Amino acid sequence: MGLTEYLFITAFFGLPGVLGGWLARGRGKNPVIWALGSALFPFALLVLWYQKPDHEVPGHFRKCSSCGAVYAWKSPSCIYCHTPHD
Ligand SMILES: [Zn+2]
Structure with a gap:
């Protein structure tokens, strides 16, 4: 080859x-x-x-503490219920 x-x-x-x-x-x-x-x-x-993952992956995805949705780590708040993360 x-x-x-x-x-x-x-x-x-x-x-x-x-x-x-x-x-x-x-x-x-x-x-x-x-x-x-x-x-x-x-x-x-x-x-x-x-x-998307079904759990939080640090540096990549966050899990919303309010509605439980998973969204991008860089996002300042949940894209579904707009609850800011801490
Ligand atoms: Zn939420």
Whole structure:
């Protein structure tokens, strides 16, 4: 196998894998399993991208103390009931 083919295969499976692992980590999921899944089935990236965790993930998602909804960590208040976090 030549270098070009090797690079192609690495990019083809490696990039979705790395991205999947990174997304999974931010969503409180197992990054290893999701990295492998994304490498084999890039469709898993879409699933991960639109999926929110069901619990708080520090640095990524907060769980509202009032309504229990999960929203982006950077948001100053709950996007659903507008309760500010502490
Ligand atoms: Zn809320």
